[in-house]
Amino acid sequence: MFVFIVRRILQTIPVLLGVSLVVFLIMQMVPGDPATLLAGEGATKETIEMIRHQLGLDRPILYQYFDYVIHAVQGDFGESLRSSRPVLDEILVRLPITLELALASIFITVVLGMVAGIISATKQYSAADISIMIVALLGISLPSFWLGLMLIYFFSVNLQWFPVSGWGTINHMILPAITLGAGGAAIVARMTRSSMLEVVRQDYIRTAKAKGLKEHVIIYKHGLKNALIPVITVVGLQFGALLGGTVLTESVFAINGLGRLIVDAIRTRDLPMVQGGVLIASVIFVFMNLAVDVLYRYFNKRIDLN
Amino acid sequence: MKPEVVMNNTELNVNKKKSSKLQHWKAFYKKFKRNKLALIGGYIVLFYILLAIFAPLISPQDPYEIDLVNTLQPPTTDHWMGTDDKGRDILSRLLYGTRLSLAVGFVSVFFGAFIGILLGLTAGYYGKWIDTVIMRIVDVLLAFPGILLALAIISALGPSLINVMVAVGVFSIPMFARIVRGSTLSVRKLEYIDAIRALGATDFTIIFKHIFPNILSPVIVQATLRLATAILSAAGLSFLGLGAQPPSPEWGAMLSSGRDYLFSAPHIALFPGIAISTLVLGFNVFGDGLRDALDPRMKK
Numbered sequence: 013m014f015v016f017i018v019r020r021i022l023q024t025i026p027v028l029l030g031v032s033l034v035v036f037l038i039m040q041m042v043p044g045d046p047a048t049l050l051a052g053e054g055a056t057k058e059t060i061e062m063i064r065h066q067l068g069l070d071r072p073i074l075y076q077y078f079d080y081v082i083h084a085v086q087g088d089f090g091e092s093l094r095s096s097r098p099v100l101d102e103i104l105v106r107l108p109i110t111l112e113l114a115l116a117s118i119f120i121t122v123v124l125g126m127v128a129g130i131i132s133a134t135k136q137y138s139a140a141d142i143s144i145m146i147v148a149l150l151g152i153s154l155p156s157f158w159l160g161l162m163l164i165y166f167f168s169v170n171l172q173w174f175p176v177s178g179w180g181t182i183n184h185m186i187l188p189a190i191t192l193g194a195g196g197a198a199i200v201a202r203m204t205r206s207s208m209l210e211v212v213r214q215d216y217i218r219t220a221k222a223k224g225l226k227e228h229v230i231i232y233k234h235g236l237k238n239a240l241i242p243v244i245t246v247v248g249l250q251f252g253a254l255l256g257g258t259v260l261t262e263s264v265f266a267i268n269g270l271g272r273l274i275v276d277a278i279r280t281r282d283l284p285m286v287q288g289g290v291l292i293a294s295v296i297f298v299f300m301n302l303a304v305d306v307l308y309r310y311f312n313k314r315i316d317l318n
Numbered sequence: 319m320k321p322e323v324v325m326n327n328t329e330l331n332v333n334k335k336k337s338s339k340l341q342h343w344k345a346f347y348k349k350f351k352r353n354k355l356a357l358i359g360g361y362i363v364l365f366y367i368l369l370a371i372f373a374p375l376i377s378p379q380d381p382y383e384i385d386l387v388n389t390l391q392p393p394t395t396d397h398w399m400g401t402d403d404k405g406r407d408i409l410s411r412l413l414y415g416t417r418l419s420l421a422v423g424f425v426s427v428f429f430g431a432f433i434g435i436l437l438g439l440t441a442g443y444y445g446k447w448i449d450t451v452i453m454r455i456v457d458v459l460l461a462f463p464g465i466l467l468a469l470a471i472i473s474a475l476g477p478s479l480i481n482v483m484v485a486v487g488v489f490s491i492p493m494f495a496r497i498v499r500g501s502t503l504s505v506r507k508l509e510y511i512d513a514i515r516a517l518g519a520t521d522f523t524i525i526f527k528h529i530f531p532n533i534l535s536p537v538i539v540q541a542t543l544r545l546a547t548a549i550l551s552a553a554g555l556s557f558l559g560l561g562a563q564p565p566s567p568e569w570g571a572m573l574s575s576g577r578d579y580l581f582s583a584p585h586i587a588l589f590p591g592i593a594i595s596t597l598v599l600g601f602n603v604f605g606d607g608l609r610d611a612l613d614p615r616m617k618k
Contacts (some may be wrong), residue, residue, distance in 0.1 A: 030458030034467075041474040053410050153599035155550055155570075157557050158591030161577055256464010260554050264577070274466075275558050278473040286473040290466050295465035 023296050024312055027045050031294045032084060034167060036077050040278025045069075046283075089288035099288035103270060107292070108177055110269035113192065113261065114254045117183050120193030121250055122199055126196070126243065133239075136209065142202060151198025160191035160264035164217050177266035179244055184265075192261045196250040203246045206241040214238075241311050248304025252297045349441050349611040351360040356607020361599030377410040381567045390583040400585045403575060404565075408586065411567035412593050418568045419597065422483055422552040423545045424444050429487030430548075434494025440500025453499065459492040465551050472560050479552075479568065482561040486548045499541050501533035503590070535612040542605035546598045553594050569594050 047064035048055070064070050068079055083089070089091065090100035132141045167187060168176040172185050211217065212235055220230045259271035266272075270289055277285035346351055350356060360535035369376070378398075385405030399408040441452035459467065475481040506512065506529065537585045555561040556570030564571065569590040576587030 026454065027457055027461050030454065031461050032456055035470060036475045042449065043476075078497070101452075137514065147325050149599065149603065150595070152600050153546070154595050155553055155557075155573075155591060157485045157554060157570075158573055158594065159588070161573070161580060161587050165580050165587075169581055206464065252463035254464075256466050259469065260557065261560055274469060275560070278469060278477075278560060281473075283473065290462070290470045293466055298461050301461075 013311070016191060020302050020305055024302055025313060027298055029081070031298065032081055032291060033077060035287055035291050035294070036080055039283055040073070042283060043243060048215050077261060084288075084291065085188070087293070090284035092277075092282055092285045094277070094282045094285070099284050102273065102285065103288055103292055104268045106273045108267060109187050109267060110255075110262070111183070113188055113258055113267065113269060114181075114251065116189035117193035117196070117254050117257075117261075118247065118251060120189050121196035121254075122247055124193070125197035125200025125206050128201040129243075130208060130231070130236065132201065132205040133208035133212070141205075144281060147203070148198040148201045151194050152202075154194065156191050157260045157264050158260060159194055160187070163187045163191060164264070179265075179267045179269075188265045191264065192254055192257050196247075196254065199250065200246055201242060204239065204243050208235055208241050211235050211239045241308065243305055244311060248307070249302060251300045251304075255293050255297055255300075294311060334531040346611045350607055353607045353610060356610070357601050358605060359603030359605075363604055364594060366416055366420065366597050366600065369413055369419050373413040373417055378456045379407040379412045381406060381414040382388065382565055382567055383407075388584070388610040390579060392583070392585055401482075402572070402586050403579060403583075404563075408572075408589055410579045411572060412569070412589055415567040415569045416563060416597075417421075417488070418479065418566065419549050419594070419607070422479065422486070422568075423601075426486035426548045426552065427490060427541050429483065429545045430490025430544065431494045431537065433487075434491040435498050435537065436497025437491070437495040437504050439530065441520070442499040443474045443506055443525050443529065444505075444598060449499070452495065456492040456495045459488075460496075461494070462489075465489065465554060468551060468555060469560070472555065477560040477563065479556070479566065480538075481560045482555050485555070487549050489551065490544050490548065493544065494537065495542060497536050498533060501536055502529055505529050505532050522576050538606060539609040539612055540599055542608055543596045546601035546605065549594065549601070 045060075045064075047067060047069055049066075051060045051063050061070075068076055071079075087100050091097065091101075092099055092102055096100065128144045132144045135141050150290045163174055164187065166201050167173045174183055176185050208231075217230060217234055220234050226236075258269055259266070259275055262272040263275060270293060274286055274289040274293075277283075277289065340574075368532055383406060385401065387405065388397070389405040390404075391397055391401040397407050397409065399412065402411070411522075419554055428506050437452050437456070441449040468482070468489045471485040471488055472481055476483065511524060511528060514524055519528075552561060553568070553570030553573070556568045557574045559571075559574060562568030562571045564575070572590040573587050573594075576590065578585050
């Protein structure tokens with residue numbers, strides 16, 4: 013297991029380098045010369061050249077990339093063009109909020125999705141099963157930003173149960189977490205159902221039944237444990253979708269997280285901020301995938317992930 | 319003498335393959351027809367395509383016509399879905415918006431599929447270092463969470479609907495590349511490919527005439543399901559103000575303008591959301607049905 017984890021960590025290094033290269037190259041596609049932009053209108057050719065030299069823009073692109081990576085590894089993502097503060101400082105202020113939102117949503121995804129999936133599988137073809145699967149199908153198709161607006165309309169504007177926007181208390185968390193987690197819950201419900209149905213057809217479940225074990229013992233002790241293995245992978249992959257989804261959810265609920273920071277940075281063309289934000293979110297996602305692989309390996313030792 | 323025998327056998331094989339292909343599609347149609355939910359999905363998609371084609375004929379009003387006397391009107395007999403903040407007829411805007419949403423979906427998926435298929439075919443067919451390099455690039459593209467890669471691309475290209483198509487297309491490339499590479503790997507090892515190669519066929523002919531038609535099923539399924547994701551992602555980007563710009567009747571942009579009037583005129587946000595959800599639902603259900611009928615192994 014230890015060797016496996018070390019090997020997986022080593023495998024993430026080229027992926028991380030690739031991610032940083034893609035982000036770096038995308039930013040090179042930006043039209044216009046950053047040195048001219050920074051120098052402002054009416055700047056002389058000498059001033060522009062001096063800024064270009066200071067920024068290292070007169071050096072070969074490969075050099076610029078490695079320079080960027082070396083600085084990024086040390087936590088130096090440059091300065092925000094808007095606030096002139098270090099990019100990392102701004103991201104570190106916003107990141108915990110986004111992670112809180114993502115964790116609250118993953119909780120909704122796992123609990124709601126698995127409970128619905130288990131009910132569906134154990135009561136196959138019942139009214140409950142059909143209703144859950146219809147809702148799950150709708151859940152996959154609903155745009156999260158629209159669901160968020162509708163939740164605000166019903167629960168914040170009409171019923172006034174929850175605040176319309178902001179962050180800080182449990183009450184602030186509930187609607188955004190549902191908005192962000194609903195799609196994932198729908199996917200997990202479908203996955204849990206199909207996985208459970210596959211497991212209950214296995215011989216060892218028939219044996220457990222023949223032994224006279226109670227149904228709930230069979231479902232929870234034997235069935236669910238094995239049915240969970242593919243579900244873990246889906247939940248792990250959902251975390252990536254959630255990280256991306258926070259961009260929209262934070263915008264709907266006016267939450268000052270990393271997603272909103274990136275969108276605002278795009279609007280104001282604060283490219284170092286976009287670059288840093290996208291890179292850090294991607295690095296988190298790469299490590300999440302690593303954790304999922306390790307968990308998958310732990311739960312399913314029969315599978316050789318090498 | 320010997321090459322002739324090979325030729326005759328190959329011709330026989332090709333004929334056999336043609337008839338089995340026909341049977342495959344017949345079996346697919348029979349299976350697909352039995353899946354009521356998938357049929358409903360197909361009808362929903364067809365309904366929206368027809369709406370998009372006939373939008374100018376069936377729209378009650380000009381989607382861009384501003385009427386400041388009738389702003390934020392709830393649904394009435396004159397305006398079945400009410401009016402927006404500029405007094406424009408929401409139904410007419412939704413009908414024209416169908417064109418934009420479908421165009422974004424189809425163009426971006428076509429773009430992503432085209433590059434993804436080329437990469438997948440090359441990696442799967444040539445293998446070795448070419449496969450390693452291409453698949454590592456694919457891994458890197460898959461390492462971006464959700465729509466963040468699309469966001470990064472838009473930040474460089476600037477907000478516009480065309481750039482959204484490019485961004486969402488790039489975001490779809492790795493999925494196609496992975497599926498096509500896997501299928502190419504399994505087809506490449508089949509006997510008839512060796513036979514065709516022995517007859518002197520070029521790599522280009524083998525890849526595009528003999529391998530590609532045989533891996534179409536998973537590509538079609540993936541393209542249909544990706545259409546749903548592409549439409550959702552594009553609407554999301556427009557909602558953030560990074561896609562279609564006002565006064566475009568793009569559904570995500572309409573939703574975005576509706577959120578400012580959630581208290582006084584919730585219908586502005588309601589109808590575009592229903593339109594996006596049903597179209598995406600249609601593609602999802604249709605895609606699920608296609609997958610079950612075309613390639614049941616992909617079900618998981």
